[in-house]
Amino acid sequence: MATSNLKQTLGDLNKESFISLLTKIIGESKFLQNNPPELIPEEDRVIKHVLDCLLPYSTTTGGPLIVNHVTYFPGRGNLIVEYPGTQPGKILSFVGMHMDVVTANPNDWDFDPFSLSIDGDKLRGRGTTDCLGHVALVTELMKRLAETKPKLELTVVAVFIANEENSAISGVGVDALVKDGLLDKLKGGPLFWIDTADKQPCIGTGGMIPWKLQVTGKLFHSGLPHKAINALELGMEALKEIQLRFYKDFPPHPDEQVYGFATPSTMKPTQWNYPGGGINQIPGECTISGDVRLTPFYK
Template identity: 95%
Template sequence: MKRLAETKLKLKTTVVAVFIANEENSAITGVGVDALVKAGLLDKLKGGPLFWIDTADKQPCIGTGGMIPWKLHVTGKLFHSGLAHKAINALELGMEALKEIQLRFYKDFPPHPNEQVYGFATPSTMKPTQWSYPGGGINQIPGECTVSGDVRLTPFYNVKDLMMKLQEYVDYINENIGKLDTRGPVSKYILHDENIRGSLTLTFDEAMAGVACDLDSRGFHVLCKATEEAVGHVKPYSITGSLPLIRELKDEGFDVQTAGYGLMATYHAKNEYCLLSDMCQGYLVFASIIAQLED
């Protein structure tokens, strides 16, 4: 942008740079690209391609995953570990319930045929990433715990459908809690004498949809040609990592294409870094894109 301003080139196209501004701190709202979209200030740019520069490894990233964070709160009954028959072990219930949920998820959301077309490294996944409980002695069977994790959903599935399905799984398990596998001869999830049942509660944090870029658009073709010229080869790829806003932008009518010139190997590393040589190639890519769009 600086060189365009310095050289005062007369272009047929308009080149606009928009800063994301708050991606790494979503607590700050009302700034950056999301605020501009909400205010309609980017609407005039729908006539040309939109290049979202926030991926890595110098190649076009043509697909991203949705990210659906979830929490599964498990309620059992706390009791002394020497009297296990009087407890409902929330940890065991959580393990078995999660196993059932995952089995159902992978049956309902199997690898999609388009994932091969887009070169996704993985299909959709649903897994725990955190586990917590209130604490207590080693001789106490815990009466509650919370399992948290996320679903990474390829863009060929609908996020709302996924969330409804997960809730259906949990509702079914709650209704049939006594049918879950147990862990040993006195492990149970219903205490009939006390009329106590174990239970699950599912909640979600803010979800994000993935995107499949348009592989027939002008934006994609000029990005591929520019990458081949500057880098020496072009190999588009897809991952189930997630990017904010780009699905919404695509749904709004933008020709969204994504690329980036950092290193995927150092994503969120303690000392995250990039190579100046890669950034120089990125400069050449965009010089080529601008030149191609003049034709």
């Protein structure tokens, strides 16, 4: 089917249906925060709403959609939805619509982050752009394909995933799907990763590498600092040297401006932990954690 004909067949986005679904999904976002061990998301809360929209059009009810709910950890599922085409092997896929979110402290927000609100033409709430809005949008696309039933040569696949925002726990989301070969057939055609935290297409992004630096010093009373090795100071000095070497090895790349990258490659701390103790104690250990964001122009 020609692109123009397909657009005409699918029509415009049903805004009322989209807003209704997004309202339900954002309403679950308090339980989708991903920061183990304190906060472990329950992605099946989202899948329930997606299935409510799509199961009436699935093959189990006489519809065209092939729906596969894949779970590796209780309450933390992934969802693969297919609209079959007419030509075997031809495929187009949308992957990366993740159902977990980063944490949000309501005290830091001017509105409730865990419910959808509308301010003019703005949709507000945790996950509207990263990535629950994408979940709702692609759900509406698959629903519309099932409703209109256009004859496409390409099979269209949507892969909704768990556990994108944190790598402390593995074997839950897309890594497990790849390991089990469930995404192998997607290699036969274009794959669009639908997870840009913005409102326009993104043709390139920086990869994320988490890191952790464990520092061991010597605990002692702060009145006798010469008998201690301050783990906090030791960690700061070590991290300073590591960062200096990183930015020497991975300086801003000229292609970053060509492709509109907002920042060059970065390495920075984002979390700092130590066992605790009195203010008059020099800590003997601490852990610094952070990430590396590396633009794709470096190997």
